Amino acid sequence: MSGFDFGKLKDPQYFAENRLPAHSDHVFYRDETELARGVSSFYRTLGGVWHFAHARNTAFIPQGFEAADYDCHDWETIHVPAHIQMEGHGVPHYTNTTYPWDGHESIAPGEIPTRSNPVGCYVKYFNVPEDWENVFISFGGVDEALALFLNGHFVGYSEDSCTPADFDLTPYLTAGENKLATMVFRYASASWLEDQDFWRFSGIYRDVLLYTKPQHHIEDIAVRAVPLERDGYTDGQLDVHLTFGDASEKHVEILLCDEDGDCIWEDEASILAKTHTFSGEAACVLLWSAECPWLYHLLIRVRDAADVLQEVVRVRVGFREFCLRDGLMQINGKRIVFKGVNRHEFDCDHGRAMDPALFEQDLIALKRANVNAIRTSHYPNSSRLYELCDIYGLYVIDETNLETHGSWMKNGAYAKDAHTVPGDHEAWLPAVLDRAQSMYERDKNHPSILIWSCGNESCGGRDIYEMSEYFRRVDPTRLVHYEGIFWDRSYPATSDMESQMYTKAADIEAFLKEHRDKPFICCEYTHAMGNSCGGMHKYTELTEREPLYQGGFIWDFGDQAIRRRGRYGEDVFLYGGDFGDRPSDYNFSGNGIFFADRRPTAKLQDVKYNYQNFTLRPAWNGVEIENKSLFSDADDYELRLTLLLDGRKIWETWQQGHHVEPGETKFIDAVIYKMPYLGEGEYVLTASLCLKNEEPWAPAGYEIAFGQAVVTPSKEEGIRLFDILGRGVAAPAYAPIEAAGNLRVVQGDINLGVQGAGFSLIFSSAQGNLVSYRYGGRELIEELPQPSFWRAPVDNDYGSGRMADTAQWKLASLYRRCIRIEYSVDDAAFTVVDGFFGRQEERRAKSVTVRFTYALTASPAATCTVTYTVDATGVLRVALDYEAAEGLPEMPDFAMLFTLSADYDRIRFYGYGPKENYIDRCEGARLGIYESTTADAVEPYLRPQETGNHCGVRWIEVTDRSGHGIRLAGDVPFEASALPYSPHELENARHAYDLPRPQHTYLRASAGMCGVGGDDSWGAPVLAEYVQKNETRHLAFTLKGI
Incomplete structure (x- = not known):
C-alpha cells in the first residue's frame, strides 16, 4: 500500500508528515478586479462528487486503489464536503464523554480499535490549468486522520480534524488527468484528543481547494492593530509582519483604508528577504468592539522586480485592546461582560459539513438575541465564522481542538490516573502544541478573537500548561483560557482567568469572596437541555454586583439532532441511540436555545432579556x-x-x-x-x-x-x-354581567343537576365529580376534571432524579378516591350519604356549591378538596384546596386539569407571553393578550416534556373555530396552559413522533408549577425559591362557557 505504515496510526507522535506549515487564512488574488469580485483565479475547489469505497477496517481497503492505473470510475460516489455516515456508510454515533469504542474493544490511550476502524477511500480525478506552475491542496477539515496520495505517490499525512492540512502536489503531477486518492481513518491516536460532546463522524467535511502561488507570494500575514493609550485611545499602532515564499527581490505596497475606501496610512518597500515588518501609526482610528465593530481594510500589493503585479491581498483590521488591568478583563479600557453562547458547528441535515449560509444566519440570530460572544466549543470553526464575527461584532473564545473527557472522568466522577490524556505525558506534548499552533496561525488576524482556549475538559497537567505558554509567547495581545485547572490545580497559571462550568450563581459569589486573584467566567452555564434555562437572571444580577464575575457562555446554541424522514413521511429529529449507536447518551445532545432546524426556542425569550x-x-x-x-x-x-x-x-x-x-x-x-x-x-x-x-x-x-x-x-x-404624537386610542371598558333569574336545581338519586339560561351542569355522586358542563347546547367537558399535582418531567427533572423523589404526586394525580361530597343550595347545607343526594326534588336557587373531598394515593395519607360554586350567570367558581400532610415531598404542580374536545384548539389569554414561561424563567416574558393554537403551544423539544405554561394569567379562553368554548379567569393571576396532550402522554413519549394524534385539549389552571431549573441537567435541583413546597395550598378561578 505505497509503503504507508498503518501501525503509525496509534503513535501519538505521528500526527503530520509532509504537511505544510500552518499560516494565516488570507485569500490572495491576481489583481484588484478579482478582489472586488471576490473570486480568485489562484484557487479551484475540488468540492462535489468523488469516487468512494468504504472499508470496515484497514484490512478491507481495496489493495492498491491509490495507484495511477487502478481504475476507480465504477466505484460508488460520495459528496465532498460531507460526513461518510451522513452519506449512508455506517451510522452517526453520539456520545458525550464516553469514548465510542468503550465496551467494544479494550484499548489504552494511543491505541486504536482494530476490529472496527472504518476507512473511507476517496478518489478524485482532476486536471490542472496549463498556466499553473505549482499546485497545492488544502483540506479544510478531515475527521479523523488523512493519508494522501497523488498518482500513486504518497504525499503526506495529517491529523487534527478541525484545522487545515495543506500539501505540495507539484512533484507528483502529470500532464493531463491526475488521480488524487485519500484514506480517511475514523480512528487514530488523535481520537483520544477529540472526545467532545458531539456526534462522532468521519470523512472530508470541509471544502478541499487546489491553489497555485505566484512567483512572489505572501505565505503568512501577522497583523497587530492596537490603540495607543495616549490621548484616550484615539491613535493606533499597526504592525504587519509578512512571510514570503522566496527571498528574491519584490516590491510591496501596503495601504490601510477605512470603510469608505479612504487611505489613512500607507507604506512601501523593496524587499530582498523572506520576512519583512511594516510598522506605523494611524491617527484618529475608531476602535473595534462587539458594540461598534469598526473595521479597516489592509490592502497589500506584491510586484516583482519588473513591476509586474504578482498578487493582491486584503485583510480586515480592527484596532482594539484586550487585557487584564486592575484585576479585570478589559476591552478598550472598559470592564467586559461576556454575554455568550457556546456553539457547535452543526447542521441537522449535514452534521458538521455545514451550509456556508448558516454561519451568517446563526450570527444574525445571536446578535438579535443580544448575545455578544461565542465560544467555539470545542474546536476551531471554519474561517467564515471568524470573518462574520469581525463584521457583525461578536467576541470569540477560540478553542483548541482538544478534549479528553473520557480519559479522566468516569460516570461523572473525577478519576485522573496514569491513563489521563495528555496530562504530563511527553509523548502527547508535540501533538497538543501542534493543535495550538495550527489554530493560532490560521486565526491570528481576526480582531473578534479575544481569548485563546487550550481546549475543553482535558483535566490538567504540564502539557496543557506548555500550550498556554505557547499562546502567551506568540501573542501578548490576547488572554489564555482553560477551565480544567478547576479539576487539576497543579498548574494554575495555565489560565489567565478562573473558569468554571455550571457553578451556581450563589457558589460563584462565595468563591469570589475567598479568591480574588483572577476574574471569573462561566465557560459553560445555564444548561439549555429541553425545557430549561431557569434562574438565568441570577447570573445576570451577579455580573452587576460582583466586578470579578465577568459573564459566561450558555450551553449551547442549538440542538444537535439529525433530521430524517419518518415512517409516515414526516420530518423527525433523531438523537443518540436512534441509529443503533451504542454506547450513547441519547438526547443529551439537545441543549440548544435554538432547535436543530434553527427555529428559536422559548428559552431565547429570556436569553435576549438577560443579555x-x-x-x-x-x-x-x-x-x-x-x-x-x-x-x-x-x-x-x-x-x-x-x-x-x-x-x-x-x-x-x-x-x-x-x-x-x-x-x-x-x-x-x-x-x-x-x-x-x-x-x-x-x-x-x-x-x-x-x-x-x-x-x-x-x-x-x-x-x-x-x-x-x-x-x-x-x-x-x-x-x-x-405626548409626542399627541394621539391615543381608547378601548371600551367591559361592564359586569348581572345575574338574571334563578337556577333550576334538579336533585336525583345519584346526580345533582343545575340548570340556568343557556347552560347546565351535572354533579355525580357515583363518579364523585362534575360530569357535565353544557353551554349553548354544547358539552364542554369530555372527561372528569381532576386535580393535577404532576407535570411531564423536563430533562432537568430526569437528570436530578426529581421524578423519583416526587413520584407520589404522579400517583396522586392518576388515582384518587372520593370520600365525601357536600353541597349547599343557597344557604342550606347538605352532606351526601351512601352516594345518594336524597329524595328526588326540584327547586330554585341563586347559587349551588358542591364540594368533593378526595383521598389521594400517597403515603402518608393526604386529601384534597375541589369546590364548585355555580350562579345564575353560568359562572362556575372552582377552588382546589390541600392541607399539607407532613412527610410528603414537594409538588411538581398544583392545578386543575380539564379535558375538552380537540375541536377547542384556539387559545387566547391575558398573561405573560408570547412564548411559554415558568416561575424561574419569565424575565423576558411580557404581559399582554396573546393568541395561539394548542399545537403551537407545544415546544418541539427532542424528548417531549412539560411545555406551554404561562405565568401571571388573568384569563384564558379556549375555543373552536367558531368562537365557542370555555374561559377561565382568576381573582389573582395564576398559571395556565392548553395543550393537545396530557402530562402523562408527554411523559410517555421519547420522541415527538411517539405522541398520539390529538384527541383532546387539556386545559390547565395552576396555583404554581415548580420551576424548570437549568444550573445543569444532571443533578442540580431547582432553586429553592422556585420549588412548590409541600404546604397548604389554594387555587381559585372561575370557569364559564363562551
Whole structure:
C-alpha cells in the first residue's frame, strides 16, 4: 500500500508528515478586479462528487486503489464536503464523554480499535490549468486522520480534524488527468484528543481547494492593530509582519483604508528577504468592539522586480485592546461582560459539513438575541465564522481542538490516573502544541478573537500548561483560557482567568469572596437541555454586583439532532441511540436555545432579556434608562412607549433624542399630558428601545431591550405620559354581567343537576365529580376534571432524579378516591350519604356549591378538596384546596386539569407571553393578550416534556373555530396552559413522533408549577425559591362557557 505504515496510526507522535506549515487564512488574488469580485483565479475547489469505497477496517481497503492505473470510475460516489455516515456508510454515533469504542474493544490511550476502524477511500480525478506552475491542496477539515496520495505517490499525512492540512502536489503531477486518492481513518491516536460532546463522524467535511502561488507570494500575514493609550485611545499602532515564499527581490505596497475606501496610512518597500515588518501609526482610528465593530481594510500589493503585479491581498483590521488591568478583563479600557453562547458547528441535515449560509444566519440570530460572544466549543470553526464575527461584532473564545473527557472522568466522577490524556505525558506534548499552533496561525488576524482556549475538559497537567505558554509567547495581545485547572490545580497559571462550568450563581459569589486573584467566567452555564434555562437572571444580577464575575457562555446554541424522514413521511429529529449507536447518551445532545432546524426556542425569550444592554424601568410619569453598554449611547435608539388597559393597547408613541451615555442611568421625562381616566382596570406601560437605523443584522425598528410595569393612574389627574404624537386610542371598558333569574336545581338519586339560561351542569355522586358542563347546547367537558399535582418531567427533572423523589404526586394525580361530597343550595347545607343526594326534588336557587373531598394515593395519607360554586350567570367558581400532610415531598404542580374536545384548539389569554414561561424563567416574558393554537403551544423539544405554561394569567379562553368554548379567569393571576396532550402522554413519549394524534385539549389552571431549573441537567435541583413546597395550598378561578 505505497509503503504507508498503518501501525503509525496509534503513535501519538505521528500526527503530520509532509504537511505544510500552518499560516494565516488570507485569500490572495491576481489583481484588484478579482478582489472586488471576490473570486480568485489562484484557487479551484475540488468540492462535489468523488469516487468512494468504504472499508470496515484497514484490512478491507481495496489493495492498491491509490495507484495511477487502478481504475476507480465504477466505484460508488460520495459528496465532498460531507460526513461518510451522513452519506449512508455506517451510522452517526453520539456520545458525550464516553469514548465510542468503550465496551467494544479494550484499548489504552494511543491505541486504536482494530476490529472496527472504518476507512473511507476517496478518489478524485482532476486536471490542472496549463498556466499553473505549482499546485497545492488544502483540506479544510478531515475527521479523523488523512493519508494522501497523488498518482500513486504518497504525499503526506495529517491529523487534527478541525484545522487545515495543506500539501505540495507539484512533484507528483502529470500532464493531463491526475488521480488524487485519500484514506480517511475514523480512528487514530488523535481520537483520544477529540472526545467532545458531539456526534462522532468521519470523512472530508470541509471544502478541499487546489491553489497555485505566484512567483512572489505572501505565505503568512501577522497583523497587530492596537490603540495607543495616549490621548484616550484615539491613535493606533499597526504592525504587519509578512512571510514570503522566496527571498528574491519584490516590491510591496501596503495601504490601510477605512470603510469608505479612504487611505489613512500607507507604506512601501523593496524587499530582498523572506520576512519583512511594516510598522506605523494611524491617527484618529475608531476602535473595534462587539458594540461598534469598526473595521479597516489592509490592502497589500506584491510586484516583482519588473513591476509586474504578482498578487493582491486584503485583510480586515480592527484596532482594539484586550487585557487584564486592575484585576479585570478589559476591552478598550472598559470592564467586559461576556454575554455568550457556546456553539457547535452543526447542521441537522449535514452534521458538521455545514451550509456556508448558516454561519451568517446563526450570527444574525445571536446578535438579535443580544448575545455578544461565542465560544467555539470545542474546536476551531471554519474561517467564515471568524470573518462574520469581525463584521457583525461578536467576541470569540477560540478553542483548541482538544478534549479528553473520557480519559479522566468516569460516570461523572473525577478519576485522573496514569491513563489521563495528555496530562504530563511527553509523548502527547508535540501533538497538543501542534493543535495550538495550527489554530493560532490560521486565526491570528481576526480582531473578534479575544481569548485563546487550550481546549475543553482535558483535566490538567504540564502539557496543557506548555500550550498556554505557547499562546502567551506568540501573542501578548490576547488572554489564555482553560477551565480544567478547576479539576487539576497543579498548574494554575495555565489560565489567565478562573473558569468554571455550571457553578451556581450563589457558589460563584462565595468563591469570589475567598479568591480574588483572577476574574471569573462561566465557560459553560445555564444548561439549555429541553425545557430549561431557569434562574438565568441570577447570573445576570451577579455580573452587576460582583466586578470579578465577568459573564459566561450558555450551553449551547442549538440542538444537535439529525433530521430524517419518518415512517409516515414526516420530518423527525433523531438523537443518540436512534441509529443503533451504542454506547450513547441519547438526547443529551439537545441543549440548544435554538432547535436543530434553527427555529428559536422559548428559552431565547429570556436569553435576549438577560443579555440586553439597557435596563428600562417604566413608571407612571416616565421611564428610567440604565445604559449598561460600554460604548453605545441610548441616543442610537428610539424609545417606544405602549400603554395597555387590561391587555389592550390604548396608546403608543415614539421618542428620540434621549441621551444616556454608557454606564449612565437617567430618568427620561418629556412633555407630559393628561389622558382622560378610562375606568378601572390594569394599566401596563411597556418601554422599548429599538434600532433607529438599519444594522447588518436587523432592520430599523427592531427591539433590542424592553421593560414593563403595572402603573396606577389617578382618577383626578388621569394618566401622565409622554405626548409626542399627541394621539391615543381608547378601548371600551367591559361592564359586569348581572345575574338574571334563578337556577333550576334538579336533585336525583345519584346526580345533582343545575340548570340556568343557556347552560347546565351535572354533579355525580357515583363518579364523585362534575360530569357535565353544557353551554349553548354544547358539552364542554369530555372527561372528569381532576386535580393535577404532576407535570411531564423536563430533562432537568430526569437528570436530578426529581421524578423519583416526587413520584407520589404522579400517583396522586392518576388515582384518587372520593370520600365525601357536600353541597349547599343557597344557604342550606347538605352532606351526601351512601352516594345518594336524597329524595328526588326540584327547586330554585341563586347559587349551588358542591364540594368533593378526595383521598389521594400517597403515603402518608393526604386529601384534597375541589369546590364548585355555580350562579345564575353560568359562572362556575372552582377552588382546589390541600392541607399539607407532613412527610410528603414537594409538588411538581398544583392545578386543575380539564379535558375538552380537540375541536377547542384556539387559545387566547391575558398573561405573560408570547412564548411559554415558568416561575424561574419569565424575565423576558411580557404581559399582554396573546393568541395561539394548542399545537403551537407545544415546544418541539427532542424528548417531549412539560411545555406551554404561562405565568401571571388573568384569563384564558379556549375555543373552536367558531368562537365557542370555555374561559377561565382568576381573582389573582395564576398559571395556565392548553395543550393537545396530557402530562402523562408527554411523559410517555421519547420522541415527538411517539405522541398520539390529538384527541383532546387539556386545559390547565395552576396555583404554581415548580420551576424548570437549568444550573445543569444532571443533578442540580431547582432553586429553592422556585420549588412548590409541600404546604397548604389554594387555587381559585372561575370557569364559564363562551
